[in-house]
Amino acid sequence: MAVHYQIVGATAAEISTSIETGVRTGALAPGTPLPPVRGLADGLGVSAGTVAKAYQTLRSRGVIETAGRNGTRVRPRPPVTGGRAALVVPPPTGVLDLLSGEPDLRLLPPLGPHLQRLAEADPVGYNHDGMHPDLAESAAARLAADGVDAAHVTVTSGALGGIDRLLAAHLRPGDKVAVEDPGWAHVIDLVAAQGLEIVGVPVDDEGPTPSGTDLALAAGVQAFIVTSRAHNPTGAAVSKRRAADLRRVLADHPDVLLIEDDHSAELSTVPLHTLAKATRNWAFLRSVSKPYGPDLRLAVMAGDEATIARVAGRMRLGSGWVSTLLQRMVADLWSDPEVADRVALARDSYEHRRTALRKALDARGVPSQGRTGINIWVPVRDETSVVTSLRDAGYAVGPGSLYRIGAPAGIRITISRLDDDRIEALAAAVAQVVRGTPPRSFSA
Numbered sequence: 001m002a003v004h005y006q007i008v009g010a011t012a013a014e015i016s017t018s019i020e021t022g023v024r025t026g027a028l029a030p031g032t033p034l035p036p037v038r039g040l041a042d043g044l045g046v047s048a049g050t051v052a053k054a055y056q057t058l059r060s061r062g063v064i065e066t067a068g069r070n071g072t073r074v075r076p077r078p079p080v081t082g083g084r085a086a087l088v089v090p091p092p093t094g095v096l097d098l099l100s101g102e103p104d105l106r107l108l109p110p111l112g113p114h115l116q117r118l119a120e121a122d123p124v125g126y127n128h129d130g131m132h133p134d135l136a137e138s139a140a141a142r143l144a145a146d147g148v149d150a151a152h153v154t155v156t157s158g159a160l161g162g163i164d165r166l167l168a169a170h171l172r173p174g175d176k177v178a179v180e181d182p183g184w185a186h187v188i189d190l191v192a193a194q195g196l197e198i199v200g201v202p203v204d205d206e207g208p209t210p211s212g213t214d215l216a217l218a219a220g221v222q223a224f225i226v227t228s229r230a231h232n233p234t235g236a237a238v239s240k241r242r243a244a245d246l247r248r249v250l251a252d253h254p255d256v257l258l259i260e261d262d263h264s265a266e267l268s269t270v271p272l273h274t275l276a277k278a279t280r281n282w283a284f285l286r287s288v289s290k291p292y293g294p295d296l297r298l299a300v301m302a303g304d305e306a307t308i309a310r311v312a313g314r315m316r317l318g319s320g321w322v323s324t325l326l327q328r329m330v331a332d333l334w335s336d337p338e339v340a341d342r343v344a345l346a347r348d349s350y351e352h353r354r355t356a357l358r359k360a361l362d363a364r365g366v367p368s369q370g371r372t373g374i375n376i377w378v379p380v381r382d383e384t385s386v387v388t389s390l391r392d393a394g395y396a397v398g399p400g401s402l403y404r405i406g407a408p409a410g411i412r413i414t415i416s417r418l419d420d421d422r423i424e425a426l427a428a429a430v431a432q433v434v435r436g437t438p439p440r441s442f443s444a
Contacts, residue, residue, distance in 0.1 A: 007035070010046060015054035023063060023078050034064060034072045060173055062193030076402055077185065079193040097417055098426075099396040101232065103267075103374065104416040107346035108293045109339040114332045124324050130312055131155045132327040138334050139286075139300040146265070146272045148284050152308040154315075155322045158297045159263045159287035160186050162311070163225065166283050167194055169310040170257045171222050178216035178224040180208055182377070182403040182410065184232045184261075187225055200405035203231060205371050207238035210245040217249065223257040224250075228272055230264035230290075230373025233403045233412035235354070237372045243273035250278040257307070258282040263299075264373055266291040267347045281307050288330050290374070291343045298322055298330055350374050353415045353423070360427030366434055374416045380434060383409045389433045395426060 005027040009015035022028035034040070037055065041048045055072060058064040063078040131139075131154055140150040156162035167177065173195030179187055181200030191198050199221050202212040208226055216224070226246075229237040238246070250258065258279045262272060265286050276284045283303035288296045301311065315321065333339050354370050361368050361378070370376030380386045383399045390397050390411075398412035418426065 007040060007044070009044065009054070012050050012053035012057065015040075015044070015046075015051060016057045019054070019058060020063060023074055028074050030074050030076045030078065032074045033070070034074070036071060060195035062189060062191075062195070065192070075189070075192065077189050079189065095391060095394055095396045096422065096426075097396050098413045098415070099398050101375065101398070101412075101414050102294060102416060103290050104346065104349070107342070107349060109333065109336075109342040111293065111329070114329050114336070117332060118325055118328055121325060121328055126320070128321055128324065130315075130321050132324050132331065134331040135300070135327040138331050139302075142334070143284070143286065143300070143302050146274065148272075148274050148276050148302050150302045152305045153300055153302045154308050154312045155327060156285075156299050156301055156311065156315070157319070157322055158289060159261050159285045159299045160190065161297070162283070162285045162299050162301050163187060163259055163261070164190055164194075165311045165314055166257065166259055166307070167191070167196065167223060169314055170281065170307070171196060175223070176219060176221040178213070178221040179405070180225070180227060180231065181405040181407045182233055182400060183225075183405075184227065185402045188403070188405065191225075198405060200407070202407065203234055203236050205234075205236050205369060206242040207231070207236050208242075208246065210242070210249050213246060214249050217253045217256065221256060223259060225259045225261065226275060228260055228262040228265075228274065229268040229270060230375075232373065233375045233398065233400070233410075234377040235370035235373045235375055237268070237270045238273050238275070240271075240273045243275055246275055247278045250275070254280050256281075260284045261287075263287040264290045266343045267350060267374075268372055269347060269351050270372055276302070277304075280304065283307050283311075288333075291346065292330070292333055292339075296326065296330060298326055350416065353418055353420070356420065356423050357413070357415055357418065357427060360423055361430060364427055364431035366427070366431050374414055376413050376415065377410050378413065378430060378434070379408060379410045381409060383411060386411055386433050390429060393429045393433075395429060 005022040008018045037051045038048050041051045062075060064072055065075045066072050136153060139153055143150040156165060176197045176199050177191045178199045178201050179191060180203045188198060199216045199219055201208045201216050256279050258275060260275055267290055276282055281304055283301055285299050285301050287299040354376060358368050358370050358376060366378060368376045368378045383401055387397055387399045400410035403412060
């Protein structure tokens with residue numbers, strides 16, 4: 001595929017800016033291959049070293065990637081703000097969104113009553129310091145109940161914001177980070193955007209495999225990011241046995257920064273088996289977005305004293321703190337029995353729908369993964385044809401390429417918008433596509 005966008009520039013900075021402009025405006029779409037170094041150099045009348053430096057700059061920022069024999073291309077989701085959304089339901093209208101990964105908005109607790117109670121909250125000034133006492137007390141109790149040492153806690157703007165600050169506080173560009181493969185697309189993109197080297201660790205139903213973890217640690221990674229439960233995209237959950245195995249592997253690498261993400265805690269139907277304190281520097285994150293609402297950009301973080309101090313100190317130099325209004329809102333939600341009942345209802349609904357879809361797929365001979373959470377992973381041979389055929393049949397699903405590093409191909413199906421009366425039809429469509437037979441549209 002040829003690049004029709006005209007890349008210009010006489011210096012490495014000008015060339016990298018030109019390419020970034022193309023990405024930002026959409027002229028260079030995600031996945032677009034870029035010219036070979038020598039070919040672009042000849043076309044621009046500059047040295048190969050100049051183009052190589054421009055490409056290296058863009059790689060370190062996560063805008064482009066080198067794909068082995070496939071050359072250099074724009075990353076699937078480059079960190080360049082433009083007019084495009086990363087995961088959107090494509091036209092035509094009427095396509096069922098099983099792509100975006102959002103919770104079921106119908107099951108989220110209403111925020112109105114809690115907002116009213118915030119109306120009497122006292123204002124704070126610029127000298128406010130970090131975590132609101134009510135949230136800190138509640139968070140410490142909830143984490144301790146799950147076996148997480150909560151002696152040192154702070155609060156960040158969501159789980160991804162916490163991971164971003166942890167990596168920035170501990171690592172430098174070029175350092176290696178072990179991530180799950182397949183894994184959360186945002187984490188993969190974030191690691192790349194920080195100029196860090198990604199090392200994939202295979203995942204099965206019980207979490208990262210011990211052998212894969214051992215290989216990654218032996219490769220010299222400085223950080224390891226693990227999802228406790230409701231792994232995105234496979235639904236894996238770290239079991240008690242797997243946690244013990246991973247602790248034994250990590251014991252030989254005490255200086256690795258361990259980041260544990262429990263983003264779906266209250267929605268989980270399996271117990272937490274934490275890896276907290278398996279290394280000297282560790283952090284455990286629990287976000288509130290999935291159970292209580294995506295607009296609540298807050299996560300509590302527990303960890304060793306030095307790690308928490310670094311994150312909190314870095315935040316004081318930038319945003320200062322997470323809004324105390326938001327912190328009070330979360331503390332109020334956590335203390336409301338009616339909200340707890342609403343979250344439990346959502347948990348049971350997700351469990352029912354995910355299990356029902358997997359059973360329907362299994363009945364048709366289609367294997368899948370999805371032990372916990374709101375996603376299931378279906379192995380396929382050709383992601384593009386499967387995603388396209390399902391879209392034509394009225395279902396938007398996620399291509400596995402967004403979540404994979406070296407793992408086999410697959411698709412992600414989010415079940416949060418999948419009602420009971422659509423499960424059998426979806427399973428039939430997936431089965432037909434996997435077998436290579438075009439399915440009929442549900443609107444036909």
